[in-house]
Amino acid sequence: MSTISSEALGYLRDDVRARWRVLDPLLPEPAPLPAGCGADLVVPGAGGAVRAAGWCRHWAGQPDSLDITWGAARQYELTALVAGPDVRQGLDELLSRWREHLAELPDAAASDCAAVVTWPSRDVAGALPLVRHGLTPLAVIAARDARARRAPAQATQLPPGLRVRRAAPSDIDVVVALGMEVIRFDANFGGVTERTSSESAMRQEMEGLLSHRQPWVWLAERDGEPVGMLAAERPERARWIAPMAGLAPVAYLQEMGVWAGQRGTGTGAAMAAELHRETAEAGVPLILLHYAQVNPLSAPFWSRQGYRPLWTIWEAWPPGAVR
Numbered sequence: 001m002s003t004i005s006s007e008a009l010g011y012l013r014d015d016v017r018a019r020w021r022v023l024d025p026l027l028p029e030p031a032p033l034p035a036g037c038g039a040d041l042v043v044p045g046a047g048g049a050v051r052a053a054g055w056c057r058h059w060a061g062q063p064d065s066l067d068i069t070w071g072a073a074r075q076y077e078l079t080a081l082v083a084g085p086d087v088r089q090g091l092d093e094l095l096s097r098w099r100e101h102l103a104e105l106p107d108a109a110a111s112d113c114a115a116v117v118t119w120p121s122r123d124v125a126g127a128l129p130l131v132r133h134g135l136t137p138l139a140v141i142a143a144r145d146a147r148a149r150r151a152p153a154q155a156t157q158l159p160p161g162l163r164v165r166r167a168a169p170s171d172i173d174v175v176v177a178l179g180m181e182v183i184r185f186d187a188n189f190g191g192v193t194e195r196t197s198s199e200s201a202m203r204q205e206m207e208g209l210l211s212h213r214q215p216w217v218w219l220a221e222r223d224g225e226p227v228g229m230l231a232a233e234r235p236e237r238a239r240w241i242a243p244m245a246g247l248a249p250v251a252y253l254q255e256m257g258v259w260a261g262q263r264g265t266g267t268g269a270a271m272a273a274e275l276h277r278e279t280a281e282a283g284v285p286l287i288l289l290h291y292a293q294v295n296p297l298s299a300p301f302w303s304r305q306g307y308r309p310l311w312t313i314w315e316a317w318p319p320g321a322v323r
């Protein structure tokens with residue numbers, strides 16, 4: 001069992017809260033702690049204080065869910081609280097303890113299984129220990145804070161022949177096909193796996209989004225042919241990710257893809273402009289999305305659209321690869 005008194009935990013949370021507030025105003029309060037698996041992940045400090053504490057959650061995805069497309073089928077997720085000023089050392093010691101726990105797991109060497117740490121992107125003191133312990137920064141949760149952006153003075157001109165329209169339930173086939181294109185492209189970068197169930201799971205997700213009266217799903221058409229798709233969750237559907245940010249309400253940009261031969265001609269920007277306009281009209285200040293850290297198309301694209309890293313997701317497949 002983790003041996004941390006509520007008093008020591010209170011000090012640790014206060015320390016983390018104070019550091020995060022300075023580092024990144026979009027971070028939330030340090031998360032309510034998960035139940036964890038009971039592994040002892042407490043790094044003691046001087047005089048009864050705690051330098052760092054972690055909670056390891058053991059997670060298994062539903063075989064028919066899209067979750068196991070976006071990540072490993074089984075995951076060991078570390079929630080880490082590390083006190084300053086020496087965050088590097090505190091996290092290093094915590095990761096050493098976690099490694100011992102992971103090494104004892106029956107699936108420590110299973111290939112469809114990952115150890116995962118979601119760490120604030122701007123808390124850069126954590127990067128070195130994570131690298132040294134064998135974790136790779138696979139993905140980013142990026143945030144776009146509309147309060148920090150000025151609305152364009154006039155509607156941006158669409159490229160010739162391009163039209164962006166809201167998708168309807170009858171568009172489901174092309175919406176799913178473009179969603180699968182995103183999965184296949186992202187599968188190049190290590191965190192995403194196309195499964196036999198991916199397409200049916202994608203269909204179910206997209207049918208859910210399209211069932212809204214005014215879905216935040218758009219299709220771009222060039223000369224009448226669909227060339228791109230953007231799908232986002234309204235705040236009532238994006239509650240699962242809202243605790244990752246200190247600003248609310250939150251929309252979540254779930255998918256965006258443009259057919260390979262059509263990229264780089266302004267289609268993505270035109271669809272993103274629709275989402276940004278409607279979120280602004282709905283009074284939604286924050287949009288979150290995931291992108292693969294080394295996707296050479298998405299990272300610069302989202303940056304130009306006003307998104308920046310909030311959390312970095314570090315992973316080791318299999319969990320026994322944490323060293």
Ligand SMILES: CC(C)(COP(=O)(O)OP(=O)(O)OC[C@H]1O[C@@H](n2cnc3c(N)ncnc32)[C@H](O)[C@@H]1OP(=O)(O)O)[C@@H](O)C(=O)NCCC(=O)NCCS
Pocket residue numbers: 181182185186228256257258259262263264265266267268269270290291292295297298301304
């Ligand atoms: C990310 C993506 C949706 C962007 O759509 P897009 O229609 O290519 O975007 P745009 O044309 O509006 O903008 C792309 C920018 O990259 C530039 N670019 C240059 N060469 C490019 C190329 N070979 N391919 C794509 N973009 C290129 C464009 O000029 C443009 O720059 P600008 O904004 O300074 O003009 C698209 O690249 C894509 O479908 N990628 C594969 C799937 C993916 O990565 N999805 C995102 C997952 S988070």
